[in-house]
Amino acid sequence: MNKLDCTVCQTLIHGYLDQELDPPMAAQVAGHLAACDECARLHDQARLLKVSVKRQAPYYPAPVALADSVLAAVAPRPRAVEHWRKWLAPVFSAAALALAVVLYVVTPGSEQPLMDEAVSSHVRSLMGEHLNDVVSSDRHTVKPWFTGKLDFSPPVFDYSAQGFALLGGRLDYLQHQTTAALSYGRARHIINVFILPTPEADKPRQSQTIRGFNVVSWQASHMRFVLVSDLEKSELEAFSQLLKP
Amino acid sequence: MKRFEELIAPHLDAAYNLARWLTGNDSAAHDVVQESALRAFRFLQRFADGNPKAWFLTIVRNESYTWLKASAGHRWVAIGDELPEDYAALSHSQTPELQAIHTENAALIQQALCALPPVFREVIVLKELEDMPYKDIALVVDIPIGTVMSRLARARAMLKLELMKLHDHE
Numbered sequence: 001m002n003k004l005d006c007t008v009c010q011t012l013i014h015g016y017l018d019q020e021l022d023p024p025m026a027a028q029v030a031g032h033l034a035a036c037d038e039c040a041r042l043h044d045q046a047r048l049l050k051v052s053v054k055r056q057a058p059y060y061p062a063p064v065a066l067a068d069s070v071l072a073a074v075a076p077r078p079r080a081v082e083h084w085r086k087w088l089a090p091v092f093s094a095a096a097l098a099l100a101v102v103l104y105v106v107t108p109g110s111e112q113p114l115m116d117e118a119v120s121s122h123v124r125s126l127m128g129e130h131l132n133d134v135v136s137s138d139r140h141t142v143k144p145w146f147t148g149k150l151d152f153s154p155p156v157f158d159y160s161a162q163g164f165a166l167l168g169g170r171l172d173y174l175q176h177q178t179t180a181a182l183s184y185g186r187a188r189h190i191i192n193v194f195i196l197p198t199p200e201a202d203k204p205r206q207s208q209t210i211r212g213f214n215v216v217s218w219q220a221s222h223m224r225f226v227l228v229s230d231l232e233k234s235e236l237e238a239f240s241q242l243l244k245p
Numbered sequence: 246m247k248r249f250e251e252l253i254a255p256h257l258d259a260a261y262n263l264a265r266w267l268t269g270n271d272s273a274a275h276d277v278v279q280e281s282a283l284r285a286f287r288f289l290q291r292f293a294d295g296n297p298k299a300w301f302l303t304i305v306r307n308e309s310y311t312w313l314k315a316s317a318g319h320r321w322v323a324i325g326d327e328l329p330e331d332y333a334a335l336s337h338s339q340t341p342e343l344q345a346i347h348t349e350n351a352a353l354i355q356q357a358l359c360a361l362p363p364v365f366r367e368v369i370v371l372k373e374l375e376d377m378p379y380k381d382i383a384l385v386v387d388i389p390i391g392t393v394m395s396r397l398a399r400a401r402a403m404l405k406l407e408l409m410k411l412h413d414h415e
Contacts, residue, residue, distance in 0.1 A: 014401065015394045018372065020379045046401055048347045053373040053404070056351040057358060062261035066275055070257065070282040074249050123251050187376060188258070211251055212297045230255065230298065232378065 004032040006039055013043045017050060059188060067127075093173070100176030115217065115226065117174045119210045121181070122192045122228035125170070131183050131190070132168030142169045146180055152223065154180035154195040159242050164191070174226075184239070191229040191239060198224045205240060207233060216240045252297040253285050259298060259375055260305045266370045267309035267363050268316075277312055281305040299381040306367065306385055313363065345412035346405055357407035365400035372397060 004012070009032050015021045016029045033040045125131045134145040143156040149171055158166035164184045172181040172194060179196040203219040214236045216227040225243065229236050260281060265274035281304045285292075292300050348354060358366055367386055371377045383390040 011395050011398045014398045015379075018379070018394075018397070020394065045342060045346055045405065048343065049401055049405055050373060052346060052348055052354060053358070053369060056349065056354040057374060058351065058355060059374055060262045060265035060274070062257040062278065063275070066261065066278060067254075067257050070279060071250075071254065073279070073283060074286045120251070123255055127250065127254055188374070189376075232376070
């Protein structure tokens with residue numbers, strides 16, 4: 001039967017709620033909860049408490065002025081960079097395109113630089129104010145926005161019901177190709193979904209960690225999908241299941 | 246600079262949130278994060294690999310505690326091995342516990358969390374607001390991973406108690 005002592009169980013309840021117990025231990029706790037009213041009551045209370053805190057406790061994001069002053073302190077000329085970015089972006093895009101054409105001929109496609117580029121782009125999207133070109137949680141707004149800007153049609157869906165809300169989309173540039181970037185929000189985490197065309201065959205899903213970010217990628221129907229986020233690996237994988245059941 | 250942008254900058258929100266909760270004060274949190282970021286920048290080459298967020302938050306936490314000490318709190322590190330004495334009395338009070346816990350009142354939650362000693366407040370912030378796994382919380386608050394669960398258990402028990410107190414006073 002169940003050998004768990006109530007005192008021990010009342011601590012384990014928390015690991016159980018936070019999904020930090022290994023499966024045999026979790027099974028023991030579940031068994032005990034089914035049989036012990038007092039522990040079950042405390043478990044319910046702890047669960048409600050978690051929900052209340054997650055929902056109601058304020059989250060204090062860094063004020064913009066702080067982010068600016070931190071970056072200014074570590075960078076020699078951040079203002080110049082910003083200025084440059086704003087005014088020369090179109091010129092830069094054109095130059096990058098030209099360079100891309102040259103490089104495309106010279107270099108064969110390879111996996112790692114794409115993932116690396118995707119992570120860098122993810123970071124950039126969070127640092128500036130350029131997460132989205134089109135801000136909408138409505139896929140019927142986001143998807144048409146891409147029409148005419150891309151030579152492929154990326155799938156755009158909202159998964160709010162599953163806890164992954166569509167925030168918007170933007171154009172990005174990875175592997176010398178115009179890329180659709182969709183952003184999704186999960187609690188306070190942002191997920192960037194990069195979609196770009198590929199002539200290559202389908203490839204199964206794979207996960208990796210690059211510079212502390214979790215990355216899930218696959219190829220299907222001549223499109224490459226790269227998901228980047230600071231979200232927990234298991235949650236990001238769960239999200240990828242929604243995109244590619 | 247590039248390494249800083251990639252490793253540290255994405256976690257400024259988490260840094261500010263933790264510092265704000267620990268110091269309870271906007272301008273202190275601002276100073277703490279600014280100082281922590283400079284430290285992180287200076288010592289970035291020492292960070293080989295692992296979790297940059299946990300590494301940065303460790304610095305932020307230390308800076309927050311330095312600020313707390315300097316601002317002359319005296320009960321702030323009191324950990325205490327037992328739950329407060331009024332716990333027994335309260336747990337038999339008339340207040341329906343569920344009603345107190347399942348509050349929709351954000352101000353109440355904030356007040357209750359602020360009433361916890363920082364060592365308990367921080368594990369709740371890291372777990373519920375940052376969604377960090379135990380192994381990362383252990384790194385940030387510098388305790389063995391096995392202690393994280395019991396620390397959280399105590400923190401949640403104390404938070405429940407505070408909420409019931411506030412609920413009683415309403």
